[in-house]
Amino acid sequence: MLGTAGNLSIRISELKAQSSEFKFLITASGRDKGELTEDDFLIVDGNGCHCEDSDSARNDIKPSAETLLHAAIYKHTNANAVFHVHTTNNTLISALSPQLSALSFNGLEILKALGFKTHDVKITIPVIDNSQDMKHLAKTAPSLINESIPGLLLKGHGLYAWGNNPSEAKRHVETFEFLFEYRLKELSLKTKS
Ligand SMILES: [Zn+2]
Numbered sequence: 276m277l278g279t280a281g282n283l284s285i286r287i288s289e290l291k292a293q294s295s296e297f298k299f300l301i302t303a304s305g306r307d308k309g310e311l312t313e314d315d316f317l318i319v320d321g322n323g324c325h326c327e328d329s330d331s332a333r334n335d336i337k338p339s340a341e342t343l344l345h346a347a348i349y350k351h352t353n354a355n356a357v358f359h360v361h362t363t364n365n366t367l368i369s370a371l372s373p374q375l376s377a378l379s380f381n382g383l384e385i386l387k388a389l390g391f392k393t394h395d396v397k398i399t400i401p402v403i404d405n406s407q408d409m410k411h412l413a414k415t416a417p418s419l420i421n422e423s424i425p426g427l428l429l430k431g432h433g434l435y436a437w438g439n440n441p442s443e444a445k446r447h448v449e450t451f452e453f454l455f456e457y458r459l460k461e462l463s464l465k466t467k468s
Contacts, residue, residue, distance in 0.1 A: 276308035280361040281433065283308075284345045285441060286354070287318070297321045299357075301345060303336035321346055323413075343413040344435065351417040354425070354437035356444035361433035364455040370431040371462075375402050378428070380454050388450040389425065398424055400451065405432040426451050 284301040298320055302308065306315040315336070318326045323342040345357045368378065380386065381397035389398065401419040406412050412429070420427060425447045426436040434451055438444035 276360055277362075278309075279305050279307055281308055281359045282339050282341055282345070283311075283359070283441075284342075284357045286349055286356070297349065298326060299345065299349060301338055301342055304339040306336075319346070321350065340409045343409045344416060347413040347417050348420070348435060348437055351420055352422075352425070352437060353439065354444070355439050356441040357435060357437040358441075358444045358448050359433060359435045360448055360452075362452060362455075364452060364459060365428060365434040366431060368455045368459055369402050369428040369433075375430070377401050378454075378458065380458070383454070383457070385450055385453050385457075388446055390423075400424055400426050400428060402428045402430055405429045 282302045284299045286297060286299045288298045298318055300316045301319055302311065303315050303317050317336050317338060319338050319342055320326050323338060323346045325338055341359060345359070348354055348357050369375070377399045379397055379399045382394055384394045386394055386396055386398060391398075399421060401421060401424075403412070403416055403419055416427060425438055425444075426434060428434055434448065434455075436444055436447040436451055438447050
């Protein structure tokens with residue numbers, strides 16, 4: 276995670292189906308992700324609203340606008356941790372073409388890190404048009420989530436990946452990033468030959 280880009284969240288209370296009655300911890304807007312301390316996280320509810328308004332000591336921090344997409348992912352999946360990262364590889368591959376709506380991978384051993392028993396599967400990760408209107412994104416993105424694939428890409432922006440716990444979410448981020456780098460190198464080799 277470079278500079279202040281991206282955000283990390285962890286669900287801290289039970290999710291009641293289809294409701295916003297749950298809470299999660301998320302990194303505060305504008306904090307350097309290489310220097311995070313516990314003071315750089317805040318608690319928000321299932322609508323992405325800061326739950327600590329009465330605590331004046333914490334009024335200096337606010338959730339990122341991207342909190343709404345974290346909330347939408349919690350509502351539509353079994354995730355307990357959602358990580359969002361901007362990397363060169365995920366930004367580049369998601370913006371390869373304006374028409375791109377998904378990326379597929381198959382036959383690679385690394386796919387087992389997404390929970391599959393064999394390399395012999397085809398996975399498809401949705402690629403969604405980026406928008407500065409996070410309310411719109413939070414409304415449209417969930418319907419594009421593939422239940423068996425714990426990730427989605429925002430075009431020219433970054434990756435959201437999730438898991439049952441922070442370790443699993445991290446493993447999924449690393450797996451997707453491997454796949455993106457692999458595909459970019461593969462495309463580069465094809466261009467040269
Ligand atoms: Zn972002």
